[in-house]
Amino acid sequence: MNSDKFLKDIQGKNVNFLIGSGASFGVIPTLWIKSLDKSFEELLTSDDYTEEQKKVLYFIWFELWISKTKILEFDDENETHIQYERFVNNLIDFLNNEGFDKPKRINIFTSNYDTLFEMIFDKVSKDNRLTYFNDGSRGFFKKYMSTENYHLKVSHSGMSDSFQREIPTINLLKIHGSVTWSNNNGVIEVNKKNKIFDKLIKCSNDIKENIRLANIFDDEKLIKLLEYEDTILNGQINEEELKLELTDIYEESTDEINKFFTKYQTLPVVNPTKQKFKDTVFQQHYYQLLRMLSFELEKPDSVLIVFGFSFADEHILEIVRRSIVNPKLKIYVIAFDNDAKSVIEGRLGNLGGNIIEYLPSKNLPDGSQVYGNFTYLNSLFDGKVEENN
Structure with a gap:
């Protein structure tokens, strides 16, 4: 078209x-974890992780994704x-x-x-x-x-x-x-200086400092403090290794993780767990x-x-x-590629006749995808x- x-x-x-x-x-990475061939949503909803491990997953979720969502400058x-x-x-x-x-x-x-x-x-x-x-x-x-x-x-x-x-x-x-929302006496207040968000940033930094101190001479850790995105999203970690390191992080920062998770539950966002x-x-x-x-x-x-x-x-x-x-x-559904189109078609089902049109609808003259x-x-x-x- x-x-x-x-x-x-x-x-x-x-x-x-x-x-x-x-x-x-x-600006904000996707939720897909390449080495596990799973989304972060699947980890947070999986029964294979303990409650303690999931608390650490929420910390990583905040650190890798949510902390990057407050964007004020072009x-x-x-x-x-x-x-x-x-x-x-x-x-x-x-x-x-x-x-x-x-x-x-x-x-x-x-x-x-x-x-x-x-x-x-x-x-x-x-x-x-x-x-x-x-x-x-x-x-x-x-x-x-x-x-x-x-x-x-x-x-x-x-x-x-x-x-x-x-x-x-x-x-x-x-x-x-939104990361700019908070509950002010039963009304949603919009403010770029969100106190909940700022407190979560501080809690997250405290956890990272504990990890840094605990791992300062340890090069064997797969989750590296300054390389979260690469080691989690693009690294070679498998689920058993991930579980072990989540447990290590929880044990090294139990009080800080629990404090973070309690505060995180007041952040007004829908989590990638289908939980509203x-x-x-x-x-x-x-x-x-x-x-x-x-x-x-x-x-x-x-x-x-x-x-x-x-x-x-x-x-x-x-x-x-x-x-x-x-x-x-x-x-009009704009799908990134044919794989994304297949996922969306599977979820929407065979409905609508001419009502739904998927774009891009054609390939380039050399046969490559648009x-x-x-x-x-x-x-x-x-x-x-x-x-x-």
């Missing part, structure tokens, strides 16, 4: 995105940052080109709890004063979250006339929580966002564009599967054709 056809197909429609961890690859040398900015600017251009009688709103539902979108919104807002970026929060010195804040239509009129013009709105709906929020406030917000996703997909002339999302979340999967009964819905990466997604919006038609 080329850019012109794609844009023609979605113009004037109720456009929604469902974006997963694949979008942030290049890096003009990072390709992922560049593609995020390109994407948001493409959405602004798309909405500005919609007619006054068409919806000027896009919803971004994301399972990511990183702050890449918020950071980009801040960056581009000074040059796009007539675009409304909405993360669902309201306030000034203190910002509080409510799903009611998404149901807004923002208009603008000039000083010399009274004609109301709807301005583009981009809604960000973080289904799996324990906190009632976040749980209610989670289900409200899911209802919003379901409601948007039930609307006439709706479009859902799926990117970097594998449908591992059973609640989201079921909502999308149920939405296929809407004959006016069109779903990868459904962020560059490809942006090419659909900015007019650059990335696949053979």
